[in-house]
Amino acid sequence: IMNALGLTQIGLILLCTTTISSLQCNHLHLQQRKLIENSLQLLDKMGEKFPQQCLKEKMSFRFPEQVLKPRQKETVKVVIEEIFQHIFYIFSKNLTLAAWDGTALEQFQNGLYQQIEQLEACVIKKQIHYFWSKEVNRLKLKKYFQKIDCFLKDKKHNLCSWEISRAEMRRCLQLIDKVIRKL
Numbered sequence: 001i002m003n004a005l006g007l008t009q010i011g012l013i014l015l016c017t018t019t020i021s022s023l024q025c026n027h028l029h030l031q032q033r034k035l036i037e038n039s040l041q042l043l044d045k046m047g048e049k050f051p052q053q054c055l056k057e058k059m060s061f062r063f064p065e066q067v068l069k070p071r072q073k074e075t076v077k078v079v080i081e082e083i084f085q086h087i088f089y090i091f092s093k094n095l096t097l098a099a100w101d102g103t104a105l106e107q108f109q110n111g112l113y114q115q116i117e118q119l120e121a122c123v124i125k126k127q128i129h130y131f132w133s134k135e136v137n138r139l140k141l142k143k144y145f146q147k148i149d150c151f152l153k154d155k156k157h158n159l160c161s162w163e164i165s166r167a168e169m170r171r172c173l174q175l176i177d178k179v180i181r182k183l
Helices: 002-026 028-046 052-057 073-090 102-122 125-133 136-154 159-182
Strands: none
Touching (some): 028 102, 028 159, 073 102, 073 159, 136 159
């Protein structure tokens, strides 16, 4: 009797978590919009206004906007997840010269991580990841983030390189927000 009761409880728990996660996935775009809005506010809160002395170092990274216009809607989620992973990677190292508010930075990183987790839970993986991994756009996206990473390394992660990267990530998140609003 105990085993049957235990199995029934486990079954109910699994059923409830599946139902809850599918409900979360149905409202993913709303959650993402809220989290992106929060991330944009945290990016602003992290630092002051863009330093005037950094204007002369400004660089154009040219975000490959075509990556956010795939043929399949589900692929958009995979693309966005990958973008968040790249941003998380960039904002997780060599931040000593970035004169930013540590709490806001930590909340920004946690928000990105939360977005990645939510997307991973809701994306119909195998098939889409297979197509996306063969996608030319994926290479363009990778190149874009490598350019930012190299820029930071070339500038020895100085204050201006971080400020320029922060401004670029703000633009990147705004583009994602625009796409999510259309989903």
